[in-house]
Amino acid sequence: MNNNKRENSKNNPTAIVIFGGTGDLSKKKLLPALFHLYIEGFLPEVFRVIGISRKELSDENYRKLVEEAIVAKGHEHGKELIGKFLENIYYKKGCSGESCTYEDLSYLLLKLDAEAGMCMNKLFYLSVPPSSYGDIFKHLSASGLNTPCGGEGAGWARVLVEKPFGENLETAKALDSQLTAFFKEEQIFRIDHYLAKDAVQNLLAFRFSNLLFEDSWHNGDIEKVHIKLYENFGIEGRGSFYDESGALRDVGQNHMLQILALIAMENQGVFEPENIIKERAKVFQALKIYSQEEAAVNSVRAQYKGYLDTEGVLKDSKTETYFLVKAFIENERWKGVPFYLESGKALGESKVEIVVEFKAAPHCVCGDEDSHNHKNILTLSIQPKQAVEMKFWVKKPGMAFKLEEQSLKFEYEKEKNGNGQNINRLPDAYEKVLYDCIAGDRTLFATSGEVEAAWKFIDPIIMTWKRGSPELDFYEIGEKPKIDL
């Protein structure tokens, strides 16, 4: 966040090793993100990318795959630029559990260092199932790749890991001890790609740069907060993973709680990574942990009809594809304010937004209308559009003293230049993830403390659901369940 504290990414020669280099995430996100960073000048001047997967591919075959991934994203850059980028791409066939993979990798990295005439930093991106993390960490450490070029002073070694970080508190702790056995905490970057979304970072900018809102940002003025993550598509080829996970673990335990933390955290006035991380963590720790009885009345869950026909899903599965959970933060600022977390697959629309409902003005000049309906509503939209909208009340023109609702709205996409083009290109979250990891900025990464506190909140709810309470509801594809809290 504080740009002075970031390492200069240009002078930070780095070799980026992607485990799972031919997988879906690599093709759809990581490789196009690296290319974008490259053309925008955000990658180090000296960089190499090494893809690793089980497939038998040559460097040339892999470069072709990378080129296709870039072109599929619709990049309008000429062959020459892509060709220059591809010169930095390499491939190694390998398996997470085989030591020969790491011997080959060490050899290649040494060779690339020697050719570049320097000790490059090593960034390991684990785009593989978490069950492979332990093996990869162990082997990286055994090959000395957790301390690049054999010393503390020269270069660094960092690992980027993807969620899920466990499936409950116990397994999260076990995974963490595997990670920290071979790498120090400051070398581990746990990705929550929601934190890296531009619109999510805007939550901090918006909150802490506008006195108007910050002064009312507490239980005295705010009635409730509703965080929505709606998706209009189903499980799509992820049946067996999703059926084990369910919606609450998939997006509630991580993305939505991170949004909640940014909405609710304090501003220490010093915008350094460690302060932001500390304040976010305090929110996680202040979440009210429910007893079984409380979990049953503060949550509902549902499954879309037809989910059971998805490949990989158990025929009698009770996994939720939708949830609505009411959370409370037990601190002075937020005591008594419900935070609704709501998410679902196969709903009628795809959108992510935060709706902050203010209390009605205590002495409303409302004519003869009921003052309790005159509330201000602030909607912070994350996607598909980045927008901020404020609803407020004004006098309706005319002889009678009547109020009407109006709104002020700001949409980033409407900001156009003279040629009618958008002036704001929103970087993809994965560009930010890679860029920040290279710059050593940990602000937008989840810590083990946050992950564990999130599980402490989620576990009792899932346990209560497993005992059948509240009952699982069902909804039609394209419709929201008709249940509420």
Ligand code: BG6
């Ligand atoms: C992922 C979940 O973490 O986030 C997916 O596993 C979900 O189920 C996705 O669809 C949502 O992310 P985004 O960036 O597409 O809104």
